[in-house]
Structure formats: C-alpha cells, structure tokens
Amino acid sequence: xxxxxxxxxxxxxxxxxxxxxxxxxxxxxxxxxxxxxxxxxxxxxxxxxxxxxxxxxxxxxxxxxxxxxxxxxxxxxxxxxxxxxxxxxxxxxxxxxxxxxxxxxxxxxxxxxxxxxxxxxxxxxxxxxxxxxxxxxxxxxxxxxxxxxxxxxxxxxxxxxxxxxxxxxxxxxxxxxxxxxxxxxxxxxxxxxxxxxxxxxxxxxxxxxxxxxxxxxxxxxxxxxxxxxxxxxxxxxxxxxxxxxxxxxxxxxxxxxxxxxxxxxxxxxxxxxxxxxxxxxxxxxxxxxxxxxxxxxxxxxxxxxxxxxxxxxxxxxxxxxxxxxxxxxxxxxxxxxxxxxxxxxxxxxxxxxxxxxxxxxxxxxxxxxxxxxxxxxxxxxxxxxxxxxxxxxxxx
Numbered sequence: 350x351x352x353x354x355x356x357x358x359x360x361x362x363x364x365x366x367x368x369x370x371x372x373x374x375x376x377x378x379x380x381x382x383x384x385x386x387x388x389x390x391x392x393x394x395x396x397x398x399x400x401x402x403x404x405x406x407x408x409x410x411x412x413x414x415x416x417x418x419x420x421x422x423x424x425x426x427x428x429x430x431x432x433x434x435x436x437x438x439x440x441x442x443x444x445x446x447x448x449x450x451x452x453x454x455x456x457x458x459x460x461x462x463x464x465x466x467x468x469x470x471x472x473x474x475x476x477x478x479x480x481x482x483x484x485x486x487x488x489x490x491x492x493x494x495x496x497x498x499x500x501x502x503x504x505x506x507x508x509x510x511x512x513x514x515x516x517x518x519x520x521x522x523x524x525x526x527x528x529x530x531x532x533x534x535x536x537x538x539x540x541x542x543x544x545x546x547x548x549x550x551x552x553x554x555x556x557x558x559x560x561x562x563x564x565x566x567x568x569x570x571x572x573x574x575x576x577x578x579x580x581x582x583x584x585x586x587x588x589x590x591x592x593x594x595x596x597x598x599x600x601x602x603x604x605x606x607x608x609x610x611x612x613x614x615x616x617x618x619x620x621x622x623x624x625x626x627x628x629x630x631x632x633x634x635x636x637x638x639x640x641x642x643x644x645x646x647x648x649x650x651x652x653x654x655x656x657x658x659x660x661x662x663x664x665x666x667x668x669x670x671x672x673x674x675x676x677x678x679x680x681x682x683x684x685x686x687x688x689x690x691x692x693x694x695x696x697x698x699x700x701x702x703x704x705x706x707x708x709x710x711x712x713x714x715x716x717x718x719x720x721x722x723x724x725x726x727x728x729x730x731x732x733x734x735x736x737x738x739x740x741x742x743x744x745x
Contacts, residue, residue, distance in 0.1 A: 430729075430730075430731065432511075432727050432728055432729050433727070433728040434725055434726070434727050434728075435709075435725065435726045435727075435728070436724065436725050437710075437713060437722075437723050437724055437725065437726065439717075439722040439723075439724055442713060442714060442717040442722045442723065443717055443722055443742070445714055445717065483564070483565030483566040483567065483569075483590075484566075485566075485698070486531070486564075486565070486566035486568070486569050487566050487567060487568040487569070490532070490566065490568040490569045490571075490572055491568075493531065493532060493569065493572075494532055494534075494572075504729075504730065505534075506534070508626075508657055508729055508730075508734055508736070509534055509535050509538060509626055509657065510538065511727070511729070511736060512535065512624055512626065512655050512657050512736055513535065513538045513539060513542055513624075514542075515727075516653065516655035516727075516736055516738045517539070517622045517624060517653055517655050518653070519539060519542045519543055519546065519622060520546060520651075521543070521546045521547050521548055522621075523543065523559065523621040523622050524553055524554065524559060524561075524619060524620050524621050524622075525539045525543070525559060525560040525561070525620070525621065525622045525623075525624070526561050526563065526596075526615060526620045526622070526623045526624075526645065527539060527560060527561070527562040527563070527623075527624045527625070527626075528563055528564075528593045528623065528624070528625040528628060528638070528642075529563075529564055529593065529625050529626065529627070529628020529629070529631070529632075530562030530563060530564045530569075530570075530573060530588060531564055531566070531569045531573065531626075531628070532569050532570075532572045532573040532576060533562050533570075533573030533574070533576050533577055533586070533588055534626070535562075535624050535626050536560050536562035536573070536577065536586050536588065537576060537577060537580055537582060537586065539560045539586075539622075539624065540558075540559070540560045540577070540580070540582040540585040540586040541580065541582065543559050543560065543585065544582065544585055548585060549584075549585075550583075550584020550585055551584055552585070554619065557587070558584065558585050558586055558587040559585055559586075560582075560585060560586040560587070561586075561587055561588075561589065561615070562586060562587070562588045562589070563588075563589050563590075563591045563593065563596070563599065564588070564590065564591075565590065565591070565592060565593075566590075567590055567602060567606055567608060568606065570588050570589075570590055570602045570606075571602060571603075571604060571605070571606035573588050574588050574602060574603060574604045575604045578604060587601070588601075588602060589601055589602065589614075590602055590608060591614060593625075593628070593632055593638040593641065594632060594633065594634055594637040594638050594641060595614075595637070595641065596614045596615040596641050596644075596645060597613070597614045597615070598611050598612070598613070598614050599611070599612060599613075599614040599615075600612065615645045616645070617644055617645060618644075618645070618646070618647050618648060619645055619647070620645045620646050620647060620652075621646075621647055621649075621651065621652055621653075622652070622653050622654075622655070623642050623645075623646060623653070623654045623655070624654075624655050624656075624657075625654075625655075625656045625657070625658075626656075626657040626658075627657060627658060627659060628658075629656055629658055630658060630659070630702045630703065630706045631702065635715060636715065636718070636719060639715065639716055639718075639719030639721060640719045640720070642654055642719070642721060643719055643720040643721055643741060646721075646741050647741075648741055648743055648744060649743070650740070650743065652740060652741055653738065653739070653740055654716075654721050654737075654738075654739040654740070654741075655736065655737070655738055655739075656716075656736070656737040656739075657734065657735075657736050657737075658706065658712075658734070658735060658737070659703045659706065659733060659734055659735075660703065660706050660707075660708065660709060660712075660732070660733070660734075660735055661703060661704055661706070661733075662730075662731055662732030662733050663708070663732060671731075709726050709728070709735050709737075710726075712737065713726060713737060716737065716739050720741060720742045721739040721740070721741060721742075722739060722740070722742065723737050723738065723739045724738055724739065724740060725737075725738045726738075
C-alpha cells in the first residue's frame with residue numbers, strides 16, 4: 350500500500366530556555382530498536398484499517414481495524430516525541446526546602462508527605478493488606494507484568510531503560526539499590542548492564558551481589574526471583590522483602606516464595622545508585638523513604654537517585670488530554686478485565702494514586718527537603734511519566 354515508516358530524525362540534545370542541555374540526557378533521542386518495532390506494528394495495523402474501510406474484512410474485523418489504529422498511533426507518537434527536560438536550580442530548591450522546614454513543611458503542614466495530600470490517608474495506609482501495601486500487590490502479582498504492558502501500551506520498558514541508561518549511568522564497581530523492585534524488571538536491567546561492563550557474581554562488598562532489589566510484596570518477589578534466575582543473574586542480583594521507609598532490616602526470598610529470617614539491611618553510605626520505578630506514590634510516608642535513600646547513598650558526585658513515576662498530565666496538547674483520559678478511564682478497565690474483576694479495586698486505587706500524586710516540581714521540592722535536590726526532570730508520554738534525577742548534598 351506504499352506505507353512508509355516515519356524517517357528517523359538526526360539525534361540532537363534538548364534545550365532549556367534556548368540553551369542546550371548536554372550530558373545526562375543529550376544522548377536520549379537517538380532512534381531505538383523499539384521504534385522499529387512500533388513502526389512495523391503501526392504499518393501492519395494500518396493495512397488492517399485500510400482493508401476494513403475497503404470492505405475487505407468482516408464486521409468484527411472492521412471494528413478491530415478502526416480501534417487498533419488509535420493505540421498504535423499513540424505508541425508511535427510517544428516514541429517519536431522529544432521528551433521535555435526541565436533543568437532545576439538546585440540552590441533555589443535547597444533554599445525553598447529550608448524555608449519549608451522552618452515553616453513545618455510544605456504549606457505549613459507537619460504531616461507526612463503522603464498524608465498531606467487530599468485523600469492521602471488512603472494511599473499507602475500502613476495496614477497489612479491495605480491498598481498500596483505489599484498485600485495489595487500480592488493479590489495482583491499474577492497479572493502485574495502483562496497489565497503493565499497493556500496500561501503503558503508497551504512503553505514501560507522504554508522508560509525503564511531510559512532510567513538505567515541515561516539517569517543512573519552505571520559503571521563497574523557501582524553498588525545498586527532498586528526500591529519497589531516488584532517483579533525485578535529494573536533490577537534485571539541493572540544487573541545485565543553491570544554484567545556487560547564486567548561485573549562478576551558476588552562482586553559487591555564482602556562478596557555480595559552488586560544489585561539489591563527490595564519490595565514489600567513476597568508474591569511479586571517470588572516471580573522476580575524466577576526471572577532473575579532465568580536471566581542467569583542470580584549471582585549479581587539479590588531480591589529481598591523490606592520496607593523503603595526503614596531499610597535497616599530485610600528478609601531474603603527464593604523462587605518458591607520461602608522467606609528467610611530477618612537480617613541486617615542496608616548500612617549507611619553503602620550505595621552508589623538508587624532506582625525506584627512506579628513505587629514512590631505507594632509509600633505511606635514518602636519523606637521517610639527519601640531520607641532512607643539519603644542515609645544509604647554514598648556522599649560523592651557520581652552518586653545518583655533516579656525515580657520514575659506516573660503523574661496526571663496537565664498540558665493542553667491533544668495527546669496530553671488523551672493520556673489523562675487513559676489514566677482515568679482505561680487503566681481501571683484493563684485491571685478489571687485482566688483480573689476477571691478480582692482486582693478491580695486494586696487497579697482503581699492505582700488510578701486514584703496517580704491522580705493525587707504531587708505535581709513534578711512539588712515532588713522535586715520534597716526530594717530536596719530530604720537532602721536529594723533534583724537537577725533534571727524528564728517528562729515522557731506528554732506529561733504522564735516523569736523521571737527525577739537527583740544527587741546527594743555533599744559535605745562542604
């Protein structure tokens with residue numbers, strides 16, 4: 350039919366205020382393998398759509414052709430968007446954080462960050478099995494990986510790779526902590542990257558693995574352990590059950606889901622790079638988790654905290670409005686269908702937790718108050734996903 354994939358644009362750095370931002374994100378915008386796959390998918394669905402419009406397909410196939418083009422078009426649009434990078438003034442953030450501390454926190458509130466927001470008590474309430482808890486994720490673990498791909502239109506791995514490759518910038522010798530690791534997608538990416546760089550099994554301090562993945566859900570971790578072993582990374586990546594708000598105690602877990610006795614967790618100044626993907630909004634007290642990150646992070650220039658999280662798009666572009674609609678209406682529906690209605694409440698919670706998560710600059714201010722000033726915020730999917738890159742405040 351003569352359909353052609355969109356031509357690749359020449360890679361270039363992004364700019365903020367008319368000036369180029371180099372280094373951390375300047376290499377982000379080269380064509381990726383996922384783009385080729387998306388172009389192929391878009392072309393295929395385009396053929397189906399054209400055939401349906403020409404009356405070459407039956408009634409149900411026509412419906413498929415009509416509806417299939419919409420998500421394919423969104424995938425291509427997101428893959429070819431230029432992510433917006435906002436460079437923040439770290440000194441101004443620290444001053445703002447200090448002023449907020451004197452006033453008793455943002456807005457004069459002394460409540461935990463998660464509780465200060467409207468409806469915050471619901472999100473991550475410290476009740477075993479409650480919404481946002483490890484118990485909640487135990488209940489949806491059996492569909493978690495597949496629904497992630499449906500809800501992100503297959504782009505979740507693209508964003509996770511951006512976190513690994515462009516934010517964390519792993520190098521041989523790094524000790525990595527992956528919080529809210531879930532089924533270990535980011536831990537596996539980090540372990541694979543370090544293995545390619547030459548890291549050996551037991552290459553961490555005292556013969557420990559170089560990547561420690563932590564999560565409160567035993568069932569998610571059980572599935573993650575099987576994935577780690579399937580990738581041959583069990584000597585490089587270790588998964589443990591624990592609480593991001595208190596990293597002093599952890600419990601090991603195996604592929605059968607058997608938990609070990611509680612043991613000493615992460616010690617002070619022992620981690621070079623920290624990642625957290627789509628998990629910070631479920632933590633009961635975000636400020637505690639952020640302070641724990643600061644405690645275990647080594648105080649050096651190359652240390653990095655990279656947090657990937659959804660937020661509610663507020664842009665006026667058409668695709669920003671589409672992304673907002675998708676989060677509000679489609680995410681709960683996908684969860685309901687995938688779990689055969691058994692997890693509809695859980696996915697409705699996830700949608701609401703995104704709705705009530707702080708705006709990007711407000712969350713960056715929270716991180717600064719914990720001693721982790723954010724230097725860049727990268728926006729993906731027209732404002733639906735943000736990557737926060739922060740470094741610790743160094744001793745003067």
